[in-house]
Amino acid sequence: MADEPDDASEPDLQEMLRRMMAGGGAPDTAALAKAMGLPGGAAGLEQLMAQLRQAMQNPDGRVDWSIATEQAIAAAGAGSLSATDQQTTEVQQAFSVAGLWLDESTAFDTLPEAPATMTRTQWIRATMPFWIQLAEPVAGQIAESLTAVFTEQIPPEIAGELAARVPDAGRMLRQVCGTIFAAQLGAVVGGLAAEVVSGGDVGVPLLPDGRAALLPQNLDRFGEGLDIDRQQIALYLAVRELAHARLFRHARWLRLGLTSTIADFSRDLGVDLDQVQRFAEGFDPTDTERLKEAFSSGELIPPKTPAQEAALQRLETTLALVEGWVDVVTADATSRLPKSGAVAETVRRRRATGGPGEQAFATLVGLELRPRRLREAAAMWRRVTEALGSAGRDALWSHPDLLPTAADIDDPEALVARLTAPEPPKDDVDREIEELLRGDDPPPPV
Template sequence: MVDEPDDREPDLQEMLRRMLSGGTPPDTAALAKAMGLPGGASALEQLMAQLRQSMSQPDGRIDWGIATEQAAAAAGAGALSATDRQVDEVRQAFTVAQLWLDESTSFETLPESPTAMTRTEWVRATMPFWVQLAEPVAIRIAESLSTIFTDRIPPEIAGELAARMPDAGRMLRQVCGTIFAAQLGAVVGGLASEVVSGGDVGVPLLPDGRAALLPQNLDAFAEGLDIDLQQVALHLAVRELAHARLFRNARWLRLQLTSTIRDFAEDLGVDVDQVERFAEGFDPTDTERLKEAFSSGELIPPKTPTQEAALARLETTLALVEGWVDVVTADATKRLPKADAIAETVRRRRATGGPGEQAFASLVGLELRPRRLREAASMWRTVTDAVGAEARDALWSHPDLLPTAADVDDPAALVARLTGGEPPKDDVDRELEDLLRGEEPPPPV
């Protein structure tokens, strides 16, 4: 039986030769569409030009500027700028929100005035944080893929490749890294059309002390709620300021969150067998398949015990942050007739996450949704009612004072510690004390 000819080899050879000669891969429009790049073939040509420039750099690092430009292009595609009316409404909402928030938290105001942001401005302001989350994953996947692809190149092509470019491994790593960066850009660009504020996904995306609302997305958030837009804007402005004030006053909190995320990323290992299974029969010119692998999380291995522990710490911290913001916002917006309805909409959005947030979780393997938001909010409400806002906020002054997951489970014990009292005993506690004293427990009723 005669083996079928391998019709993938000429495609691979042609791709490598064109790249080495400074050209672009064939059918740029189709490849651009497959990679989800706004701007079609011209965008891909620009991307390949950036790739050739990055390959000339000796350090071999991923050029994350590609992600920023792709995200900005996606965020601005087909989106009109905020109108003067929308910007004025945001500014007025922030003015009132500052005053209301002063009544419900002891945390000081921000050093910078809160602003209205366009989607593109949000992309450029938050991209450094997204890169910090994505870079460890991109590096590990790119290194694994490039190693396997280099090993699979036919000898005749490998010889030509080595002659023209001795450091072909670095080139292939940067090809993979560039595609990953473009995918991150597409995800963040999608998020830019979903978020309504700087703190909308729970983590401190904006630089310290900054707060912002996105007027274009604010209108989309209010659609279908049957609530006056001014009420919605004011409620979301209070939430955004509460989130920004918390991170501004609890200076250690930002570092703890990023350290937990770094612990998660540093323990990321790439399953070589998993990558090899993906590489079997894979044509490196098939950009659609590579895009699908990145966006679906196919190359992200199962979480290790260390990662699970880091993720549990992250989820607890995010739940504490969001729960505190919920309680403070509820107290500050009690004058709004529809405050409860708006708050419930926000909680549902945070519990499920939008398409952009889900895409980021698949790309990086890290979810940013607090799973115990309602329990944490209930704990903060119990603490507020028991000791007041000032004593509650003082718990954020040091990481050792911050409530734990056990405190979320048992707020009464936390209140007892804060007030110097004892938590109320339940039936199990009373029966255990009776047994220790040698008394018979009462018969069941």
């Protein structure tokens, strides 16, 4: 008997909508999940279908982001298992020594909570709120735009039947798109969990305030090809992690400043409707590989607006200042470590290029969390340390107005000259203002 055509059972857009109207639930998510690279086998696919069906029944229209966490944990795989006793002991010893060394290199106090080891699963659960905060505006815009365009393409005879039988079909389509995006985010974060070695590895404060952690399962992968003792690597990375956590603990305004800049970037996010239209016109709903490519490549995200470019520049400058400061402090604290220079160079290369997971996140959301001027910022902080000492350097983090700017990174000597210039003489008005601010009693009238 002759083989039937491969596409005999493949529904087109009209057929997909007819099935949805008839209460057939979500579209064929098995092929979709396979094309998206989602883990979990048959059980994972059935879970995804159940979540899609639940999404379409969600009355408030919001995306259920729990799917992102579940898919990320599945993608992390065997690496989610707990660390061995030996790994835990090594990390705890590294943190103990790192804290003592760091006390000699920065004025920032120790953390209120003891640093810890984390599995990939624990890292995913602790950091997922941050990833969702970045991804939610993008998911909403894409889901709304795709729904609008697909709805416009429905033939009139289908549109009438759809409106009569499923008045909230638009919400259903938005829910499906949003759920698929959440699943894709989960796969990306799961990939990140296999790459990161600490809570502050991507520069931004992913963990709650005052917390620091290393992921023992990923330390061995970090050290591949370095020919460096694992304990030295753990000690260097523990110093970096503590320095990063202490900085954000001391400069409380810094975390809010970063999240505000990211919010400014997301606020101006739009979707290129012409691009969405072109995508929808040639899109076959059964071509799941094409849908995966559209989400993962970021092709539906338009070029950045001038406001977004400005926000991105502010973000890159702040991240460069953070990472540069951490580099300098870590270098001073680990100066007695024989192979600290080799580990430091590996860290810089990873931060400059980004791993596959970080690159995937950048294309998915359109936002890169990577300092482009890390070496220049580190050189500036080194010069400031030489001129002012570690206490004077760290005092610049006490208020956002004191923090060096992009221009200061370009010209560290001008910054040092300004910081070390003698204080100009004060006139009577200046002195009276200072007295009022201190609460001193005013002088008696003459």
